[in-house]
Amino acid sequence: AQRVTQPEKLLSVFKGAPVELKCNYSYSGSPELFWYVQYSRQRLQLLLRHISRESIKGFTADLNKGETSFHLKKPFAQEEDSAMYYCALSGVNTGFQKLVFGTGTRLLVSP
Amino acid sequence: SQTIHQWPATLVQPVGSPLSLECTVEGTSNPNLYWYRQAAGRGLQLLFYSVGIGQISSEVPQNLSASRPQDRQFILSSKKLLLSDSGFYLCAWSATGYSTGELFFGEGSRLTVL
Numbered sequence: 001a002q003r004v005t006q007p008e009k010l011l012s013v014f015k016g017a018p019v020e021l022k023c024n025y026s027y028s029g030s031p032e033l034f035w036y037v038q039y040s041r042q043r044l045q046l047l048l049r050h051i052s053r054e055s056i057k058g059f060t061a062d063l064n065k066g067e068t069s070f071h072l073k074k075p076f077a078q079e080e081d082s083a084m085y086y087c088a089l090s091g092v093n094t095g096f097q098k099l100v101f102g103t104g105t106r107l108l109v110s111p
Numbered sequence: 112s113q114t115i116h117q118w119p120a121t122l123v124q125p126v127g128s129p130l131s132l133e134c135t136v137e138g139t140s141n142p143n144l145y146w147y148r149q150a151a152g153r154g155l156q157l158l159f160y161s162v163g164i165g166q167i168s169s170e171v172p173q174n175l176s177a178s179r180p181q182d183r184q185f186i187l188s189s190k191k192l193l194l195s196d197s198g199f200y201l202c203a204w205s206a207t208g209y210s211t212g213e214l215f216f217g218e219g220s221r222l223t224v225l
Contacts, residue, residue, distance in 0.1 A: 009152065034212045044155075044201065044216040051212075086155065090212060099214060101147075101155035 002027050004089050006102035013077050014110050021072040021105050023061075023087030031089045033063055033070040034099070038084040047072075047085070057081070077109045113138035117202045117217030124224055130175075130189040132220050134202030137183065142204040144185040145214065146177055149199040158200075161185060162207070197224045 003026045013019055025031060035047040048056045050063040050070060061072045070087060087102040117134045124130060136142050146158040157170045159177035167177050174193050178186045185202060202217040 004154075006154075032212055036214075043218055046213045049212045088155075088212075098157065098160060099155075099212070100157070103152060103154035 002031075002089055002091070002100040004087050004100055004102035006085075006087055006105050008105045009103070010106045010108065012108045012110065015079055016076050019072075019074045019077045019081070019107065019109075021085050021087075021107065023070045023072065023102060025068050025070065025087075025089050027068075027089060027091070029091060031091065033061070034088040034090075035059070035061055035070075035072050036086040036088055036101070038086070040083070044086070077107075079109045079111060082107055082109045113204075113215065115202065115204055115215055115217045117220055119220060120218065121221045122223070124192050124222065126194055126224055127191045130187070130192050130196070130222070132187040132200055132202075132222070134185040134187075134217055135183055136185075136204045139183070139204070139206065141182060141207050143207055144179060145203040145205075146185065146187050147201040147203060147216075149201055149219070155201070159187070192222075192224045194224050197222055 005024045007022055033050040036044055037047040038044040048054055059072055059074045061070050063070050084104050084106050086104045088099045090099050114137045144161045147155045148158055149155050159167055159169055161167050161179045164179055164182055174196055175189050200220045203214040205214050
């Protein structure tokens with residue numbers, strides 16, 4: 001069965017500090033992993049996907065199949081990064097997106 | 112451009128009353144449609160998804176049902192609400208074809224059952 005685990009409900013850091021939001025998954029195949037973000041009073045939206053290997057708003061995430069992890073990282077946190085972050089997983093190329101989400105981590109960046 | 116609308120934004124209903132939450136998508140054809148429930152500490156739980164008119168798949172047994180009467184309309188319903196149905200419901204759509212992983216979410220509907 002597909003499962004996504006985000007062990008931290010809340011992560012509080014100071015501006016300029018490094019950030020790592022943890023995500024572990026279980027899936028019996030080749031997964032596709034994603035990070036979604038929900039800023040205050042905004043809709044849930046895609047932040048980045050592992051297949052793109054991109055950096056969005058300074059965030060990166062590397063898929064580690066050995067550790068079954070997809071941690072989200074940013075070297076220097078900004079106050080505007082404060083939001084709810086969800087890690088999500090889907091099966092490879094199913095033709096439609098059936099995403100399994102984690103429980104989410106709230107990131108709070110203080111000045 | 113594509114947009115997704117969901118209503119009502121908030122709803123307070125007594126136990127045993129019916130429910131109807133509506134979601135419509137504009138600017139795209141034959142989208143995949145989803146209903147998720149967002150609960151504190153439990154993340155986003157997929158309730159229903161649809162790949163076409165009249166095609167509904169249920170992910171979890173529950174007191175709710177979904178219907179897709181038109182290509183871009185998705186409705187979440189209940190005949191008799193339970194206290195446990197309270198929560199924040201999100202509608203979403205994605206494009207058909209090769210999966211990109213991107214779901215586009217509505218603003219959500221907060222349901223309180225008293």
